[in-house]
Amino acid sequence: MLLYNAPVSGNCYKVRLLLAHLGIDYERHEVDVIDRSTRAELLGGVNPSLSVPTVVLDDGSPLAESNAILWYFSEGTPYMPEDRLARARVLQWLSFEQFSHQPYLALVRYWLSIAHTQVAKEKLDARKAPGYFALGAMESHLQRNSFFVDERYTIADIALYAYTHVAHEGEFDLSGFPAIREWLGRVDSQPGHVPIAA
Amino acid sequence: MLLYNAPVSGNCYKVRLLLAHLGIDYERHEVDVIDRSTRAELLGGVNPSLSVPTVVLDDGSPLAESNAILWYFSEGTPYMPEDRLARARVLQWLSFEQFSHQPYLALVRYWLSIAHTQVAKEKLDARKAPGYFALGAMESHLQRNSFFVDERYTIADIALYAYTHVAHEGEFDLSGFPAIREWLGRVDSQPGHVPIAA
Numbered sequence: 519m520l521l522y523n524a525p526v527s528g529n530c531y532k533v534r535l536l537l538a539h540l541g542i543d544y545e546r547h548e549v550d551v552i553d554r555s556t557r558a559e560l561l562g563g564v565n566p567s568l569s570v571p572t573v574v575l576d577d578g579s580p581l582a583e584s585n586a587i588l589w590y591f592s593e594g595t596p597y598m599p600e601d602r603l604a605r606a607r608v609l610q611w612l613s614f615e616q617f618s619h620q621p622y623l624a625l626v627r628y629w630l631s632i633a634h635t636q637v638a639k640e641k642l643d644a645r646k647a648p649g650y651f652a653l654g655a656m657e658s659h660l661q662r663n664s665f666f667v668d669e670r671y672t673i674a675d676i677a678l679y680a681y682t683h684v685a686h687e688g689e690f691d692l693s694g695f696p697a698i699r700e701w702l703g704r705v706d707s708q709p710g711h712v713p714i715a716a
Numbered sequence: 717m718l719l720y721n722a723p724v725s726g727n728c729y730k731v732r733l734l735l736a737h738l739g740i741d742y743e744r745h746e747v748d749v750i751d752r753s754t755r756a757e758l759l760g761g762v763n764p765s766l767s768v769p770t771v772v773l774d775d776g777s778p779l780a781e782s783n784a785i786l787w788y789f790s791e792g793t794p795y796m797p798e799d800r801l802a803r804a805r806v807l808q809w810l811s812f813e814q815f816s817h818q819p820y821l822a823l824v825r826y827w828l829s830i831a832h833t834q835v836a837k838e839k840l841d842a843r844k845a846p847g848y849f850a851l852g853a854m855e856s857h858l859q860r861n862s863f864f865v866d867e868r869y870t871i872a873d874i875a876l877y878a879y880t881h882v883a884h885e886g887e888f889d890l891s892g893f894p895a896i897r898e899w900l901g902r903v904d905s906q907p908g909h910v911p912i913a914a
Contacts (some may be wrong), residue, residue: 524884540752542837564858565817566853566854566857567812567850567853568853569816573800579801580809580900581801581804581805582812583808583811583812583815584806584811585807585810585811586804586805586807586808586811587804589803589804589807590803590804592803593800593803600790603773603777603779603788605787605788605791606779606784606785606787607784608789609781609783609787609807610779610780610781612783612784613781613782613783613784613811614780616764616811616815617781617813617815617818620815620909629832644763646844652765654764655764655765655766656764658764658798675876678760678896683904711731
């Protein structure tokens with residue numbers, strides 16, 4: 519299997535983390551997250567939205583979007599519940615991450631620690647406020663639950679861990695979110711865990 | 717079952733459209749998309765991210781995020797493929813819609829036709845360009861396929877139809893996207909189809 523991968527991308531890290539837990543080997547094709555000029559040539563044939571991660575399975579089938587790749591590889595493993603409502607809850611948190619968390623925490627991290635973009639304070643604040651709102655929703659859930667779904671480590675935790683554990687690279691302060699910090703520790707200690715730089 | 721619903725919201729319409737196809741009855745609790753001041757009181761107990769659609773199932777279990785709700789109700793029905801890779805492809809397009817389509821097409825429609833917000837041309841253009849890129853990715857796929865996954869109507873089509881069929885309310889011009897326009901017609905003609913205003 520081939521993974522079109524960007525080492526710093528949290529979305530790619532989600533896939534690498536699950537594949538590490540599952541012991542699945544794959545080849546990496548590294549893709550730049552700053553210079554996107556070669557993406558159409560590299561990815562046009564396999565993913566019309568030109569995003570990473572994209573995988574090409576051993577039979578040549580492409581599959582894109584981190585949530586879809588996580589879902590595909592976790593079906594039938596301990597990282598995905600079997601119960602129908604619990605599976606839908608996993609997808610609820612995957613969707614929350616992509617829609618209400620990633621556009622704020624990941625984008626601010628990209629500006630401040632990856633692309634080193636000069637960003638006006640007003641533009642930064644406009645992304646930080648909903649980022650803190652998303653962290654508040656996570657904190658509220660984790661005050662009553664050890665993991666996001668079914669009191670067990672699933673791809674919902676993998677997805678939310680990716681950009682939360684590097685929130686400080688976007689200058690988000692987690693000191694007011696003790697339940698999140700404890701949960702980050704629980705994820706770190708899962709068997710087979712690998713860091714984002716692995 | 718109870719649906720926290722906003723009539724103009726494409727995300728809520730996705731759920732209403734699937735439930736109409738499936739003939740599932742439910743009660744609606746209407747939620748304002750402009751004045752959000754009552755959301756914490758209304759939704760805080762069932763969905764910490766305070767978003768609609770949120771459903772409360774007959775046993776009292778809440779479920780949020782349009783993709784998760786579509787997934788839950790479509791499992792085991794003709795609107796969800798059975799094959800593992802095809803299911804992941806459905807999720808690929810659901811994720812594409814939430815991440816690369818909805819933040820542009822839906823937001824511009826919200827500004828121009830729902831909230832009637834005064835928006836600077838530069839800010840509008842910054843959302844219209846990636847919106848047209850997303851339409852281009854859809855067009856490219858639909859030039860070779862009748863539907864998004866497996867040549868059949870699934871929740872991937874329902875999800876992408878919701879904000880694409882009202883793209884003109886955000887002043888997106890679909891005249892250069894003939895494959896999208898033909899696909900919109902195929903979705904319109906599915907048995908049990910209901911319009912967004914239903």
